[in-house]
Amino acid sequence: MTPFANLPCSAMANAMSSHQRHATVGAELSPAAWPTVAASGTLRRMIVAKQLVKVYRDRKRGEVRAVDGISFTVRPGEIFGLLGANGAGKTTTLRMLGTLLQPTDGTAYVAGFDVRLEPENVRANIGFLSTTTALYGRLTVREMVEYFGRLHGLDETTLRRRIDEIFTTLDMHDFAKARCDTLSTGQKQRTSIARSIIHEPSVMIFDEPTTGLDVMTSRTIVGFIRRCRDEGRTVIFSTHVMSEAERLCDRIGIVHAGRLVATGTLAELRQQTGATFLEEVFLRLVAPDQPDL
Numbered sequence: 001m002t003p004f005a006n007l008p009c010s011a012m013a014n015a016m017s018s019h020q021r022h023a024t025v026g027a028e029l030s031p032a033a034w035p036t037v038a039a040s041g042t043l044r045r046m047i048v049a050k051q052l053v054k055v056y057r058d059r060k061r062g063e064v065r066a067v068d069g070i071s072f073t074v075r076p077g078e079i080f081g082l083l084g085a086n087g088a089g090k091t092t093t094l095r096m097l098g099t100l101l102q103p104t105d106g107t108a109y110v111a112g113f114d115v116r117l118e119p120e121n122v123r124a125n126i127g128f129l130s131t132t133t134a135l136y137g138r139l140t141v142r143e144m145v146e147y148f149g150r151l152h153g154l155d156e157t158t159l160r161r162r163i164d165e166i167f168t169t170l171d172m173h174d175f176a177k178a179r180c181d182t183l184s185t186g187q188k189q190r191t192s193i194a195r196s197i198i199h200e201p202s203v204m205i206f207d208e209p210t211t212g213l214d215v216m217t218s219r220t221i222v223g224f225i226r227r228c229r230d231e232g233r234t235v236i237f238s239t240h241v242m243s244e245a246e247r248l249c250d251r252i253g254i255v256h257a258g259r260l261v262a263t264g265t266l267a268e269l270r271q272q273t274g275a276t277f278l279e280e281v282f283l284r285l286v287a288p289d290q291p292d293l
Contacts, residue, residue, distance in 0.1 A: 045073040045074065045075060045109075046074055046075060046076050046110070046111055046202065046203055046234035047072075047073060047074035047080075047097065047108065047109070047110055047203065047234060047236060048073050048108060048109040049070055049071050049072050049073070049093070049097070049106075049108040050071055050106050050107055050108060050109075051069050051070070051071055051105065051106035052067050052069070052070045052071070052093060052096055052103050052105075052106040052107070052108060053065065053067055053068060053069055053070075053103060053104045053105035053106050054066045054067040054089075054092050054093075054096060054101060054103060054104050055104040055105075065258050066089050066092045066258055067089045067092050067093050067096070067103075067258045068089070068257070068258035068259050069106070069259065070089070070093055070106075070255070070258070070259065070260045071106075071260065072253055072260060072263055074234055074235075074236050075234070076202075076232060076234050077229060077232045077233070077234065078229070078234060078235070078250045078251065079225065079226075079228075079229050079235040079236075079237070079248050079249050079250050079251075080234075080235065080236045080237075080249065080250065080251050080252075080253065081236075081237055081238070081239060081244075081245045081248065081249035081251070081252045081253065082094070082236065082237070082238040082239075082252075082253050082255050083238075083239060083240065083242075083245050083252050083253065083254055083255065083278075083282060084238070084240060084254065084255035084256055084286075085240055085256070085286075086240060088255040088256055088257065088258070089255050089257070089258040089259075090207075090208075090238035090239075090240075090255050091207050091208070091238060093238075093255070094128075094205050094207045094236065094238055095207075096108065096115060097110055097115060097126075097205060097236070098122075098123075098126060098128045098205050099115050099119035099122050099123055100128075102116065103115070103116060110122045110125065110126060110203055111125035111126070111202050111203055111234075113125065124152065124199070124201075125201055125202050125203055126201050126202075126203045126204070126205055127196035127197050127199075127201040127203070127204045127205070128196060128205045128207070129192055129193060129196045129204070129205070129206050129207070129209055130206070130207035130208060130209060131189075131208065131209060131210070131211050131212055131213065133192040133195075133196070135180040135183075135188060135191060135192065135195075136180060137179065137180050137181030138179060138180075138181065139179065139180055140176070140177050140178060140179055140180070141172060141175055141176050141177070141178055141180060141183070141187075141191050141194075142163065142176045142177065144180055144191060144194075144195060145163055145166070145191070145194045145195050145198055146159060146163065147195075148195040148198050148199075149162065149163070149198040149199065152198065152199035153199075154198070154199060159198075162198055162199075162200070163194075163198070166193075166194045166197065166198065167194070170190045170193060170194060170220075170224075171190075172187075172190055172191070172194065175187050185213060185214065185217055186213075186214070186216065186217040186220065189209075189213065189217055189220065189221060190220065193221075193224055201233070202233060202234060203233065203234045203235075203236075204225075204228045204233050204234070204235045204236075204237075205236055205237070206221075206225065206235070206236070206237035206238070207237070207238050208237075208238050208239055208240070209221045209225075209237060210222070210239075210241065210244065222244065222247070222248065225237065225248055226248065229250075242277075242278045242279050242282065245278060246266060246278050249266070250265065251263065251264060251265055252264065252265070252266060252269060252278075254269070254281075254282060254285050254286065256285070256286040261285050261286060262285050266278065266281075269281045269285075273285060
């Protein structure tokens with residue numbers, strides 16, 4: 001039985017095995033179904049990572065296992081955070097989920113699709129955002145979002161509707177005609193958000209989205225992440241900022257040296273470690289031999 005055997009009939013076509021839908025490219029889950037699916041619990045796992053491994057070859061260090069057998073699940077309408085220090089394996093894990101990197105071993109299912117065997121269908125159902133998400137400087141903001149909408153196959157009527165909705169929600173109309181290379185940092189991030197959600201993805205992947213941003217821009221990103229959950233999207237994001245994880249996450253996965261050392265709600269992790277603050281929880285899990293400060 002596949003991890004998505006519990007899909008409702010209306011979404012079953014999007015979660016069939018590879019040989020049953022080999023001709024389907026860019027299949028998407030209906031956005032209208034996200035809240036219903038999340039509430040009913042019929043689709044219990046929108047993301048399933050199964051023993052993900054990523055090995056790099058380094059001339060000096062030899063074999064480097066950036067990710068070493070990570071497994072977890074994320075449910076519909078949930079914010080799941082990967083918390084770890086720099087170099088722990090968070091970004092590599094998210095890039096494998098987003099089909100930007102091919103796993104060395106193991107696999108993952110995103111919205112019912114295998115990241116190794118069906119990368120096009122995975123990409124049709126995700127939005128990927130980081131502080132390094134690229135914009136084309138010579139395009140205007142509207143041209144940039146239009147370009148990605150057309151890449152996702154939106155017809156012109158739908159594209160215009162989606163742009164108007166997103167630009168209104170994110171307060172982007174005032175700089176819609178500005179070239180991307182003239183934008184402020186906050187405007188660039190809002191443009192990056194717009195291009196990542198133009199196709200109404202059911203899964204959002206955020207890779208340290210607030211790193212290097214000012215307080216106001218970070219607040220915009222955090223608000224957007226919450227809005228994604230409220231709309232029924234599945235959200236996974238990486239961070240090393242403890243306060244972000246405490247405020248946003250329904251569940252947290254602690255990543256250290258390429259491994260997932262603990263997973264649970266904040267209350268569960270506190271109970272497991274006997275610590276109160278998330279920083280203490282984190283340190284007791286990744287460095288248990290070090291005394292508390």
